[in-house]
Amino acid sequence: MTQLRVLLAQRLRRDWLQLTLWIAGTVGLAFAGYGGVADTYGTEQDRIGTLAAVMANPVILLFRGLPSGADESALLVFLLLPWLAVMGSFMSTFLAVRHTRGDEEIGRLELVDATPAGRWAPTVATLVHGTLAALALGILVAASFLAGGAATEGALLVGASVAAVTLVFLAVGMLSAQLMRTSRGANSLAVWILIATFVLRGIGNAMGTPSDDLTRMESSWLTWASPFGWGENTRAFDENQWWPLLPCLAAFVVLMAAAFALQAVRDVGGGIVPERAGRAAARGALSSTTVLVSRLSAPSTVGWMVGGLLTGALSTTLGKVLDQVAGENPTIADVLRSLAASGDLEQAVVVVFFTMVGLFAACAAVQTVARARQEEAHGTAEAVLATPVQRVRWLANFLVVGFIAILLTCAAAVGGAALGATGDDAGPELLRAAVVAAAGQVVAASVFLVLTALVFAVAPHLTIPLGWTLVSVAIVLGLFGPLFDFPDALVNLSPFAVTPQIDGDGVDLRGLWWLVLAVAAGGAASLVLMRRRELAPEG
Template identity: 50%
Template sequence: MNVIGPLLRARLRRDAVQLTLWIAGTLALAAAAVVGVRGQFPTVEDRQGLLAAAIANPVILLFRGLPSGSDEAAFATFLIAPFLMLLAALMSTFLAVRHTRGDEETGRAELIAATPAGRPAAFIATVGHGILADVLLGALVALAFLGFGYPARGSLVLGLSVTATGLVFFAVALVAAQVVHTSRAANAIGVWAVLIGLLVCGLGNALGTPSADLQRMRSAPLAWLSPYGWAENVRAFDADDARPLLLSLALAVVCSGVAFSLHRSRDLGASLLPAPRGAPSAGRLLSGPLGLAWREGRGAVVGWVAGGLIVGLMATRLSSVIAQIGDTIPSVQAVLQALAAQGSLAQGAVEVFFTLAGILAACAGVQMIARLRQDEAAGLAEPLLAAAVSRARWLGAGLVLSAAAIVGVLGAAVVGAAVGLATTDGADTSLLRDAAVSAAGQALAAAAIAVIAALAFVFVPRLAVLIGWAVVGVAAIVGLFGPLLGLPDAVVRASPLASVPVVSGDTVDPRGAVAWVIVVLVAGGAAVLGIRRREVVADR
C-alpha cells in the first residue's frame, strides 16, 4: 500500500489547474452572494420581504435553498447553498470518471496495473483524491463564510454540507464508471444524477409547508429523496443540525463499496454493460460528415431530448399543484395580492421550468461542438479531413447537429407541456402558448451559447471545451442570480437566458430577441469562415 502515496500525488499534480478553477469559482460565487445580500438586502425588513415573496411564490424555491429565517447568514445560505453544492457535485463527478473510466480509455490504467501497484491501489488513490478535493472545498467554503463574520458553527455545518454532497455524487460517478464502457457515458450518468437530485430537492422545497410568518419552510417528503435535501435540512446558521449528513455519508460509503467490488470483479477496460457491437459494414448514413456527427452524438442527443420532455411535462403538471398553495394558505394569499405586478403562479412555473429546459438545450448544443474538439484532439479528425471533406463542411455538420439538438430538447419540452395539460383536470390551456413562447426564446439563447462555443473551437481550440461549458455556467448564474447579486441590468441582459422573449400578461415581450439573432448569424458565419484557414490542432 506504500504505492498509494505516489499515485495520489500524481493525481493531485495532474488535476492542480482544474481543481483550482473549480474551487476558485465556487468561492467566488459564495463571496458574490454574500456581497450581494449585504448590498441588496441590508436590513432585516428587506430580507423578510423577499422570504415572504419567495415562499408565497414557490416557483422561486425551485432554484433556491430552504428558507430558514431572516438572519443575514441564513438568508445568504438560502440563496446560494444549492449552487455551491451543485458545483461540488459536478467537480466530483468529472474527477471520479477521469481517473477511472477515463484512464482505462487512454491506457493509463493498464500501465499502472502492470506495475507492482496493481489495480486496487489506483482505485484507492482515486477515492482518496476525491475525498481530499471535497474536504478542501468544504473547508474553504466554511472559512469564506467565517471570514465574512458569520458564526463558526453555521460556517462549519455549511462547509460539511458542501463536502458531503460532493462525496455522494463522487461515489455515484464511481459506480457509473464501472457500469458503462466510455467516459462520455459515465459523465452523462453522473451529470444527470446531479441535475435530477437538484430538481427533486427544489420541488420538495416548493411543495413544502411554510411557517405562519412566511420566514421558514418545512420540506415536503420529496426533498428527502435527494442528497441536496439532506444537505439543506441541516439548516446552516439556524438549527445547525448536521445529522441529515449521515445519510449522505452512508450513501457515499455504500456506492464506493459497490464501485470497488465491480472494479475488482471485471476485466480492465470492460464494463458491467457490454459495449454495443458495431455493424460489419458502414451504412449510407456514414458517407458524409453530418451522418458521422449524428452517429457519434445521437446517444447524447436522445438523452437531452428525454430530459426536455420530462421538464416540459413537469412544467404544466406541477404548475397547478404549485398554484394551489396560493389558494389554500391565507398568509400566502395576502402576499400574492400585494405583489400585483407578478403573473400567476402557474405562468411563473412554466417560465422557470422552460429556463431549465433552455439550460439543458444549451448543454446539448455545446456538447455537440465540444465533440468536434475531442475528435480533433484524439487524432480522429485528421483522417476525415484528408478525404473529400472540407473543414467548413466538418464544422457545419457540428453546427447543424447542435441546432437539431437544441430544437429537439425544446420541442420535446413543448410536447411534454402539452401532455401535461392534456392529463390535468381543469388545466389552463393558455399555458401551452406560454410554453411555446418560452421554448422559442430559450432556443435562441441556447443557439447563441452554442455559436460562441463554435467560435472558441475555431480560434482557441485548446480552450474550446473549457470556454464552451464556462459560457453555459456563467450565462445560467448571471441570468438566475444577477439581480440578487446586485449586478447592473446591462450585465444581466448580457446573459442570453435572461433576455429572450417571454409572455408578459397577454402579450409577448421580445426583449433582446433581435440582438441574439444577429449574434447567432454573425458568430456562426465567422466560425465557418475562420475554420477554413485553421490548421488541425491534434494535441490536447
C-alpha cells in the same frame, strides 16, 4: 506509496486549471451572495416578505433551498446552498470519470497498470485527488461565509455540507466509470443521477409543510431521498444540525466500496453494462458525415429532450399548486393576491422553468461540440478527415447537429408545456408564453454552441472545461444576478437574461438581435479559424 504520490502529482498538474475554475466560481458565488442579500434584503421585514412569497409559490423551491428562518445568513443559505453543492458535484463527477474511465478509454491506464503502480493505485489516487478537491471547496466556501461576517458554526456547517454532497457525487462518478464502457456514457449516467436527485429534492421541498409565520419549511420525506436534501436539512444558521451529513458520508463509503468491488471483477477496457452489439454492415446513410455526427450525438440529445419535456410539463402543471396551497393557508392567499396584482404569476413560472430548458439546450449544444473534441483526441477524427471531408465541413456538421439538438430540446419542452396546460382555462396564454420563451432560449443556447466551437478552433485542449464554464457562469449571472442586485450590464452578459418575453399582448424582443448577431459572427469565425489549424491529439 511513491507511485501514489507520483500519480497524485500528475492529476494535480493536469487538473489545476479546471479545479481552479470550478472552485473559484463556486466560492465567488458564495462570497458575492452576502453583498447581494445585504443590498436586496437589508431588513428583517424584507426577508420575511420574501420567504412568505416563497411559501405562496412552492415552485420556487425547485430552484432554491430549504427555508430556515429570516436571519440574513439563513436566507443566503436558502438562496445559494443547492447551487453551491451542484457546482461542486459537477466538478467531482467530471474529475472522477476523467481519471478513471476516460484514461482507460484512451489507453493511458493500461500503461500505468504495466508499471509497479499496478491496477489499484490510479483509482486510489483519483479518490484522494477528488477528496482533497472537495475538502478544499468546503473550506473555501466556509471561509467566504466567515469573511462576510457569518456565525462560525453556521459557516463551517455550510462548508461541510457542500463538501459532503461533493464527495457523494465523486463516488457516483467513480461508480459510473465502472458501470459504463465509455467516458461519455459514464458522464451521462452521473449527470442524470445528479439532475434527478436535484429535482427530487426540489419537489420534496415544494411538497413540505410551511410554518405558521411563513419563514420555515419542513421538507417532505421525498427530500430525504436526495444527497442535496441531506445537505439542506443541516439548517445552517438556524438549528445547525450536523447529523444529516452522516447519510452523505455513508453513501460515499458504500458507493466507493461498490466501485472498487466492480473494478475487481471486470476486465480492463470493459464495463459492467454490456455494450450493444453493432450491425454487421453500416447503413448507407452513414457515408454522410452529418448522419455520422447525428448518430454519435443521438443518445445525449435524447437525454436532454427528456429533460426538456419534463421541465416543460412542470412549468404549466405546478402552477396549479398555487390555488391548492392558497386554499389551505389564508396568509398565503393574501400573498398570492398581492403577487397577482403585479403580474401574471403562472406566466412568470413558465418563464423561470424555460430558463432551465435553455440551460438544458445549451448543455446539449456544448456536449455536441465536446464530442468533436473527443473524436479528435481519440484519433477517430483523423480517419474521417483522411477522406475528402475537409475540416470546415466536419466542424460545420457538429454545428448543424448541435443546433438541431437545441431545437429538439426546446420543442420537447413546448410539447410538455402543452400537455401540462391541457384542461386549464389559462392554457392558451400559458402555451403562448412557453412558445415565446422557448424561441428565445433557442437563440440563447445557440450562443454557447458557437462559443464552444470557437474555443475548439482556437484552443482545442480547453474545449470541454471552458465550454462548460461559460454555461455555468451564464446561468449564475442569469439566475442570481437580479437576485443579488448585480449591475444590469453584468447580468445582461448572460444570454439567458436577455431573451424575448411576453409583454401584455405583445412580445418584448429585448436582446434578441444582439444574440442573433453573436451566433452568426461566432459560427462564421469558428469555421474560418478551423481551416488553418492542425489536429490536436490528447496531450
